[in-house]
Amino acid sequence: MSDGRAFPVAHHCGPDDPARRRFIVGGSLMVSFAIVPGMAALAQTTTEAGTFKASAPKLPGSLKATPLLDAWIKVAPDGRVSVCTGKAELGTGIRTALLQVAAEQLDLAPHAIELITADTAATPNEGYTAGSHTMADSGTAILNAAAQVRTLLIASAASQLGVDASALTTSDGAVVAADGRRVTYGEAARYANLHQNAQPDAATKPPSSYALIGHALPRVDIPGKVTGGASYVQDLRLHGMLHARVVRPPSYGASLVAVDSGRVEALPGVIKVVRNGNYLAVVADDEWRAILAMRELALAAQWQPGPPLPDPANIHALLMSLPSQEIAVADQHTATGAAVPGTTWRARYSRPYLTHGSIGPSCAVAQLDQGVMTVWTHTQGVYPLRAGIAEMLALPPDNVRCVHVEGSGCYGHNGADDVAADAALIARELPGRPVRVQFMREQEHLWEPFGPAMTVEASATLDATGTIAEWRYELWSNTHNNRIENAGRLLPAQLLAQPFIPAPPKPIPMPEGGGDRNSIPLYRVPSLHVQHHFVPTMPIRVSAMRSLGAHMNVFAIESFIDELARAAHADPVAFRLKHLDDPRAGDVIRAVADQFGWRARTGRSGGSSPRSQGTGFAFAQYKNLMAYLAVAMDVTVMRDTGELSIERVVAAVDCGQIVNPDGVRNQIEGGILQTASWTLYEETHFDRQRITSFDWSTYPIMRFASVPKRVDVLLIDRPGLPFLGVGEAAQGPAAAALANAIDDATGVRTRDLPLLGPKGKDALKA
Incomplete structure (x- = not known):
């Protein structure tokens, strides 16, 4: 400490x-x-x-x-x-x-x-x-x-x-x-x-x-982390600090009917019970006492249920049926405008809702001192958070200070902003005293903004030479950005007696994009149409998750490219190079193929044996304007159990001028592992009442035994060229390479994530 x-x-x-x-x-x-x-x-x-x-x-x-x-x-x-x-x-x-x-x-x-x-x-x-x-x-x-x-x-x-x-x-x-x-x-x-x-x-x-x-x-951040030094906001201890815990409603839209707080206030060490509408929290002089009081307060609270959630079994059909804002992302046609001759192929892909799964549940410390609220927070945006908290507390922005302190585990919009708002609300009740709020595991899992579910339909026409002549791509998705645009985007502010209303969801315009990020293939296609069906209605709370729509879009595009290569009787690597004009894209693809020892093929590698091996390849340039990345994978699939082992991964990245080679490798390696977990195992579960993925048993992530046995990352340095950023370059290509490798090993093309979910495993064992 x-x-x-x-x-x-x-x-x-x-x-x-x-x-x-x-x-x-x-x-x-x-x-x-x-x-x-x-x-x-x-x-x-x-x-x-x-x-x-x-x-x-x-x-x-x-x-x-x-x-x-x-x-x-x-x-x-x-x-x-x-x-x-x-x-x-x-x-x-x-x-x-x-x-x-x-x-x-x-x-x-x-x-x-x-x-x-x-x-x-x-x-x-x-x-x-x-x-x-x-x-x-x-x-x-x-x-x-x-x-x-x-x-x-x-x-x-x-x-x-x-x-x-x-x-x-x-x-x-x-x-x-x-x-x-x-x-x-x-x-x-x-x-x-x-x-x-x-x-x-x-x-x-x-x-x-x-x-x-x-x-x-x-x-410079590693020594403290590996020696147990003070590294995270979770480690922060200030003089005279109090400890608080919140009690969240049991489900979306539930309202607090009554609470018997008297017996909680009488518990040893309890300083205060805070209630404001549907907002409920307890403050104590010790963390364990705060936890005990939180549990008693939860038992003492009576809630009226909120509206039901949709049937999770039909969530993708629901997304495709809800009213949507129509965004023509790309629309280019052949010179004549006539129908393109050839054979047309179609496929549908889907991704479930995903949980950020922060290893350390969110935490914040706040103190109101002489009219100034200071919040120590692991938010990803101190200025937007300051504006949201200032609005929630009716304070001038200059009277709110947000100081970033690193948090334990998250890329994207998890509970960090919400817990900061919790700390500020509670600290307002106890001026002069620092107040620390730490989420419990189930609070982080149940109430964070999830990564949105997505559905994609793709079709493409191959001409007589096996070249893509026409490409049509449609995607359905909620917003990928519910970050703090106003106080209403903070969950605690929505629970108050006078609740704040969240700002309406808006798409992020291209070329950055949100759900449509990386929805335009980098490949040369004479006739191209990409349509984004932006769905404002959100069955469950969602926001940004690392790479936004790029994870799903590159998974779908690069899976479909492999399917088209097979239809054209072409090697998957050669098929990609045939359709690319960008020399930097070609460089990363060739670098991976050479290092991996890619052997040109037009058919599948695997057979019908119980232990099937296969290789997969994928490529993308993140947002079509940042880092280029190609990846190849070797996998082994046990057909009798549906278990999978990632034997070897080779990736190559071009991120312009490289600053720290080790840092770039860290990001690509970490991105591959995180994406393998998303793509193979992860899915947020809910029923008609509430979110049910509340811990690591109900939301499994990749375990150490499933980590790739070897990962090699090749760096292509471009001295003097702009920095392109690598933090999210691997998410899409790694997902598609996995799907392509499984298909190569087994002949089973799984288009619905997670690949090793119940449906995927059953298909592999069939």
Whole structure:
């Protein structure tokens, strides 16, 4: 356990920074990070990370929205350098990679830099840490801001030394002249105006000179995690902290009829029972006492059931029948517009609702002190959460501070925002005392926003040469983004006596996309139609899960491509290359095929023996604009039991300029394992009353015994090219490669996820 000192509440980049005070004394008051040149100059960009007004649209990365250099890089008089990012460490290693980027451009050792992440009192507003945007947006901003700060420090030192700036170099936090004279960064910063906008097209170091970017650096977040040090918000302990537990309704829409709180309030250590409409919680002086009181409070509560849930057996038919917003994602036709001659093939694919399955249930700590609510949270978006909590509490946004502290296990929108709202609501009742709220396992599983179910119908026409001449693709899905757009998106706010109404669900526009992410194949197709049936009605609560619709869409597209290759009597790898024009796509495919030892084939590898072996291949470029990834897999299927073993995986990734090779491998390996679990085993269960997947026995995930026996990741580095982000590159291709390998081994084409669910296992054993 830790004390509060492990998680400081004041940061070097914050408003009390000495450099900021100097600007105020000098007559320049900084009101915000961004200087807005006028509304006519603003451009708006919407991605999964959020909607941003670009006050400087010609600048790279997140500098578009936050152009001030000292919003990103701070140099103190004593030479200490702080780098600020609005992105949060989610276990992907971005703290290490961003340190490498800043240190490279500033000629500093990474350990000499203080990196401040995602704090509404200290860092730029970069929305959500989502969609593999961290390196592309924040990494690019820091790369360019650090390079320009270094140039300004050199110019300041040149003036102090009376020499030409071109004669100076930088090393270890100092500007150095040819005669050995040195000006530290702190001394140079005294006469350098870092409170200015970044400039477009400013020079950065040439990749040929990189000493840190492109090289492995041990991840800075790992030591504490493997030694039991304070690493997560779950570890946070503040002086005088109280412990709270919530009691959720038994089902969606249930209302609290009565509660006998007297016997709970009389329990040892109980400080307060909080009730507000259907919202119920208890606070105690000790965590175990809070748990005991929560259990008693749950028994004392009487609930009126909510409306029934739909029949889970017919959920995909329901999705296809509900009213939908029609979005023509792509629509291109042959020059004549006539029907395309050839043979047409059709297939339908489906994915169930998925649970995030956070290894550590969500947690937050909040404290109301002198009218300011501070929340320590593992949210993926501190600024959107601040706005939601401020609305819920009727406080000015400036009176709410959200500080990111890493959480134990999640990619996507799990219970982190809800538990932060719980902590804030309860802390409001006990001013001055920090209040820690920790979900129980069943609360996390039952009440999180799930990954949406999806249904896909695909058809394609092969001409006489075995080439795809026409492609039609339709998908049905709820929203993949119910992140915190207003207070009503916070579950606790919906339970209050005066409930907040969630903002209506909206699709994320392409090219990013939500449910339609990666629904346009990268392959060359003369006639193409992609239709997104966006279904606003949500039978169960859903939101973002890692890769959004890309997991399902790439699974469907790459499974269908394999089916088409077989229909064309073509090797699956050769068939893909035949339909691709992008040379970088071809490079990752050939790299995997060579390393894997792919043998060209037009038929299946497996036979009718009880132990069948097969290989599968798949490819995608994430969002058709980020990292390229190809993957091949060897599997063994035991036909008598339906059990599967992943023998070997080879993947190749091109994510542009690689910052930390080990970090890239970590992400691809982790993505393959997580996706294998989704694709083979995972499905959220519910009945007509409630969610029933409440623990690891009712929501099984991949166990250690099922982990691939070998995973090799090949890296294709592109020095000097943009960062493309890799966090979600593997999800779709890994899913399709598994399905293709099972089909190759057994002759059974499973189109409904999970592949080893009851239906899939029965098919393999048939």
